[in-house]
Amino acid sequence: MIKDEQMIFRVPRDLKAEFQQAANSIERPAAQVLREFMRTFVARVNQAEPSRSIATTPAQRQAAVDFGRASVALEGLAISPQAEALQQKFVRGDISIEECVAAIKRGHQVTARD
Numbered sequence: 001m002i003k004d005e006q007m008i009f010r011v012p013r014d015l016k017a018e019f020q021q022a023a024n025s026i027e028r029p030a031a032q033v034l035r036e037f038m039r040t041f042v043a044r045v046n047q048a049e050p051s052r053s054i055a056t057t058p059a060q061r062q063a064a065v066d067f068g069r070a071s072v073a074l075e076g077l078a079i080s081p082q083a084e085a086l087q088q089k090f091v092r093g094d095i096s097i098e099e100c101v102a103a104i105k106r107g108h109q110v111t112a113r114d
Contacts, residue, residue: 010074061091082107 011019023030065087072079079087083104090100 012074058091058093061093061097064097065091 019033020030023033026033068087069079086095086100086103089095090097095103
């Protein structure tokens, strides 16, 4: 396998340490474990419904929203009340993820925290 691309992203220090320790405990490089996670994720998405949404139950949709919120928080941003309302519509199944994201992009952007 040719490794010609690099990804750089931020993770909390404690999560990085725990991940490295877990990878070491199974005697595998952390990078190899991450590549396996990536392959599994890509395969899962490619097997999803035509809408490409992998969140089909309310619990899965809530998990997707929670993941997005955590990502936004890690960037030091806050989610607007309007975007939170849209996310709850998605969790309930009232709108699709595509509709939720499009509405947020149209004007309900994340805002910087004080």
